[in-house]
Amino acid sequence: MQSTTAGVRTARLGPGLTTAVRHAVRPLGCTTFMTAAALLAVALARRGAQRDFLFAFPWAGRDDGPTAMAIGMFVNTLVLRVDLAAAGSWRALLARVRENCLAAYRQADVPFDEVAAALHPGRDLSRPALTPVYLSVEEGRDQPASPAGTTARYLDLDPLHLKYELELVATDLGDDIEVAMTYAVGLFEPATAAMLLDDLVTAARDLAADPDAHPLEETAMSTTAAAEDRSQAGLIESVRRAWADVLDLDSPGQVPVDVNFLEAGGSSLLLIMLWEQLEPLTTRMLRVSDLFEHGTVRRQAALLADDEPAEDLLAGTVLDEEPVATAGASE
Known part of the structure; x- marks a missing residue:
């Protein structure tokens, strides 16, 4: 069957x-x-x-x-x-x-x-x-x-x-x-x-x-080089669109690629909503906490492509923000 x-x-x-x-x-x-x-x-x-x-x-x-x-x-x-x-x-x-x-x-x-x-x-x-x-x-x-x-x-x-x-x-x-x-x-x-x-x-x-x-x-x-560049650029555009939707912006063009999500007007609840949009774009297991640790559009796009460097994971995050609530979020 x-x-x-x-x-x-x-x-x-x-x-x-x-x-x-x-x-x-x-x-x-x-x-x-x-x-x-x-x-x-x-x-x-x-x-x-x-x-x-x-x-x-x-x-x-x-x-x-x-x-x-x-x-x-x-x-x-x-x-x-x-x-x-x-x-x-x-x-x-x-x-x-x-x-x-x-x-x-x-x-x-x-x-x-x-x-x-x-x-x-x-x-x-x-x-x-x-x-x-x-x-x-x-x-x-x-x-x-x-x-x-x-x-x-x-x-x-x-x-x-x-x-x-x-x-x-x-x-x-x-x-x-x-x-x-x-x-x-x-x-x-x-x-x-x-x-x-x-x-x-x-x-x-x-x-x-x-x-x-x-x-x-x-x-x-x-070609291989163009395909890799295209894939990264496409992921950045997809992440910007998700940010624009979650942050209720008129256009993805208003989303900066190197500003932290929380500094751009996001919150813990909005981060969960962002995770819901980004999770289908990657084959890796994506957690809400991953998006908190990789706080900018550029770093989240690299995370989705699974080529984010392991070191300096907290770069671009705001450490005095409340912890992200992940209860009830499904993998």
Whole structure:
């Protein structure tokens, strides 16, 4: 029996890369979903020999007037094929993905369970039908209203179980795109999921750098030195965004990289909220006390990358602040 216990890892493209990718795909008429499908296929193909993929994805099922505003469950599962075998360039791949998406949309009324039963009548019911990979795109949600003197935000809970073996959800945040990879812990290590997310971001950079390049060939942006620099810069940007969210700042640009969190307006309670946002970004076991000891954006980014030097751990911290309360925080 296949286990459904889930783990999750998240990453963001960053505003600069998001803008560059959109600029590259806009002339081709590709949506965020179509782009995410191409990037996911390339990330998976670069790690193995498979070149032809099927991705399950949800369809709202509200395509006409009577169902548009009706109360009820109309969602159907569709399947998208992404074949990289003859894709000589990113442009060619995206054009093919777009064509296959439109073909799937036209057949959206075909019940998925009937298709699965016809193609795999004797399948193992503990495994996903047709494909083990699921993909979807969501629109960013507005933050809840905050009563005077308080800061309110949604708390994203990690999934306990998943239906597929690998699920990628891309959330369009307007100026950025967040990707969350949920995986079956019985099949994937956390480091593997983190690696696949990094491969996806690398693929996005390659697409933005040269849409005419072959999608399975990494560009000069993907050399070892550039990849290391990119990873560190991406972590710093992710940490700055988390600080801005927790400290209720208008922009990550307002967050200094070498100022202690407590000096920047944080507190012990806000540090716990910061831990909740940063913990999914690393494969190491992260504690709230680690963030207290590594008090700046730069040092926390290095901590997430697991290359923070062991000496001078208290540099950048305020020693007369109250101890961080960790009771009730889960690892």
